Amino acid sequence: MTTTNSAALLAQMTELHPREIDLSLDRTHRLLAALGHPEQRLPPVIHIAGTNGKGSTLAMIRAGLEAAGLKVHSYSSPHLVRFHERIRLAGAEISEPALCTLLARTLEANQGASITFFEATTCAAFIGFAETPADALLLEVGMGGRLDTTNVVDAPLLTIITPVALDHQAFLGSTIPEIAAEKAGILKRGGPCIVGRQEEAALEVIEARASRLGAPLLAHGQHWHVWEERGRLVFQDETGLLDLPLPRLVGPHQVENAGMALAALRRLGHDEATCEAAVTRADWPGRMQRLTRGPLREAAPDAELWLDGGHNAHAAEALAATLRRAPTRPTHLIFALMNTRDPAAFLAPLAPLVASVTAVPIPDEPGATAPATLVEAAAALGLTATEAPDAATAIRAIAAREPRARILICGSLYQAGWVLRENG
Template identity: 60%
Template sequence: MTARSDAILERMMALHPKIIDLTLDRVWRLLDALGNPQNDLPPVIHIAGTNGKGSTLSMIRAGLEGAGKTVHAYTSPHLARFHERIRLAGDLISEDHLTAVLDECYAANGGESITYFEITTVAALLAMARTPADYTLLEVGLGGRLDATNVIGKPALTVITPVSFDHPQFLGNTVAEIAGEKAGILKPGVACVVSRQPEDAMAVIEARADAVGAPLLVQGRQWDAWEERGRLVYQDETGLLDLPPPALMGAHQFQNAGAAITALRHLGFGEDAAEAAVTRVSWPARMQRLRTGPLIDTHPGAEFWLDGGHNAACGETLAETLTRLPERDTHLVCGMMNTKDVAGYLAPLVPHAASLTAVSIPGETNTLPADETAKHATAAGIPAGTATSVADAVQAITAENPQARILICGSLYLAGTILRDHG
């Protein structure tokens, strides 16, 4: 079904030798060749941050759609198929439409150097500019300042979700440096919703906002959100909302919901949109319960969960989420990329993991070998071994404990391989 678009995407991989090379020069060149479609988008909400930006985007989308609005959305990476990255007026882009815009961008690029993410982002902008909708949601791919999505001169709103340490080889060696890259999406006169941040990150964001004249809506100042008796309480300068808890699991989702609600209220939407944001949201591979598929059918007594988080902050939120689940032995099946802080990710999970079975991520050249992941787990104090596949890992775990809770984790790329069978 996707052979044509897959073939074009494969061709695009050869246009630039580096997977990541942050600059906007190549993007501006291609956009100009295509007539600058970024100037024709419906009002844009641009979202950056280390963690939570995808969940926050999904809640904003659910809120807008609950209010009867049509919404484009661009996210990355995809899990099972590329089409997930581009939603046009609520629906995933069709194969024919995707093939057409990829072909057009490839031709307009004229064989010039451009990264895969850059040219596919331009294709998304082109498709969204040509399709009517009320709003456009753009998720930053990496950083913000030099990310291929940062080409919108006057968005309706920007959002910065929590900033933490990730991608130091591209974004900087301190949280403050990374925050500087995220703050690159701030635009003169455009309000920015800011989730609670480390103090040094907040100082950088505030300095950038002052420099460009961007008003900030900061958690703990202009708004806040918290859990109270199992419900979401939201407060801003116009009042208090008592809402159902977010449909996405984890205490961190209350903060993400708060950022989404602040965005919706700034755009002029009321309590119905806020409730839709938290009750209608869906975002795969974020502490997702797996209920169908071959693994579940083969091991009906086990409980299966999937999470794609991959940095130290994600490890902390995952650990906190596990404390909220009913008591049950939890066994990790973990695969990670070789660019990640494996020790930092695993450290918070030590008290919650009965074991860890490491796997290499299928089809990923930058996967961390399973035995390396296992060494990190052993060093952290988690009993660890390896398996050649997730299925083999699950078989070994359930042979000893048929009722185990099994959490497949460590990478969105690993999550994608699971969702292709279970999504």
């Protein structure tokens, strides 16, 4: 197969997509077998599932392990600006030549068979993870857990389940217990699992599966605790107490994400220095990220400009908690959303805290909700709402009428990616 560039190869993978998505591991197992089973030759795996907080938790664990001198692979999705972000090999984002080679090998092994984009690209990533030496692989679930393409690792070193909330109901179930059962599908017999804060109904499901598998649980509120006290992060487990700086990642919800990362690192035997590096060195773009330079920032020089890719009601509640802790300043949302999401559910926690909503489209995303629909949902909540053709236009309009505003672009990781590209 002739290698051109990663964009062309990724486009070829997109064309192989089945007519309907059925959550199954059959296609993945077939392709991995054709590739020589790279999933059986991976470094020790930390497998992370959950509704929100997976990426931030992964980023903190990675920061800690790398500070300890370890070589770390990581896999996450979706990307923001370019696909390469999803795959990190031994601490570095995958190069264009390496990505092209992996994609080409995967396409050749697949021989034109029907397969989803995520399945094919995950199999490609597994080749790189298997063939590049590293001390650990941080593996983030794409959707769900039980039937997710990443769930082909027989004996992960550790699993993590972040908070479970309603999301992807069309695929995962319409209730918290149903969704929790899918997330708990990553648990393996005898393998320890870190469990973040959960609703009681979710925790019961996770505990029942862990009991059947003999999988030791280290659950928030039972085996470990984390809280903020006097501007510091305090973590406590059976090993003792840590008094650390607050997380570098912004928002009070990051304290609990840090707790899961710290519980994981402590379970793996790492020291306080590693734990401190986890919370102080982590970087995770598009999650309550302040934009401090670039053309979008220049369009509103006196405003606070923030970007967040959270896209469900649980993420909106975390955003609302962050805004409640922020210094008083008029806050204006620039809002985009995919049509699989409920705009009213997302906006409801934020409605008491914002002065206006400007709805924008997501470029090149046919599944985006029309701005007019978003305006209607915002107006029904009593918010002042209008439309703009893009985020840059919305920023300029808000800054013109309120130069020192706080502007928060939110609702979609796809929109976050476009904003980062537009802002250089």
